[in-house]
Amino acid sequence: MNIEYDNEEIESFIKHGLAESQPYRKWKSNKELRVNLDKVMVILQRVENCDGLRCYKSLNYEPLKYDRKGRSSVRIGYKTKFRLEFEELDYGIKIKVIEISEHYGDK
Numbered sequence: 001m002n003i004e005y006d007n008e009e010i011e012s013f014i015k016h017g018l019a020e021s022q023p024y025r026k027w028k029s030n031k032e033l034r035v036n037l038d039k040v041m042v043i044l045q046r047v048e049n050c051d052g053l054r055c056y057k058s059l060n061y062e063p064l065k066y067d068r069k070g071r072s073s074v075r076i077g078y079k080t081k082f083r084l085e086f087e088e089l090d091y092g093i094k095i096k097v098i099e100i101s102e103h104y105g106d107k
Contacts, residue, residue: 001047002094010097014041027100036077037100040084044074044095050088071098 005011013024017034027033040059047053050072053061059074068085072095076082081102086095 001044001049001052003041003044004089004094004096006096006098010099013100014097024100033076033080033082036080036082037084040074040076050095073101076100 005014009019009021009024012018013028014037017028019025019028043053043056043059047055050061053059053074056074058078061074062072064071064073064085071085071087073083073085076084083101085098085101087098088094089096
């Protein structure tokens with residue numbers, strides 16, 4: 001699947017682990033998050049479309065509701081509060097990475 005990034009900050013964080021501003025700066029030292037994020041990105045690149053993500057139960061792929069309607073998310077890591085949120089574009093074969101969030105506001 002082709003991956004398009006919403007901004008340079010998130011692209012730099014995801015591809016290289018570099019970040020200048022919050023919240024990415026505080027997460028760049030989280031080695032577990034970085035390893036798990038790399039695994040998720042490999043899976044996202046391998047699947048043909050977002051329906052292919054349903055095969056990976058550990059990702060817990062889901063379209064979001066309420067104030068985040070129009071976005072989808074996958075879990076970053078098996079036992080983690082972090083989610084990668086994105087918009088599905090062009091028949092589900094491109095995604096636009098939006099943000100990494102702490103699921104349900106967990107801190």
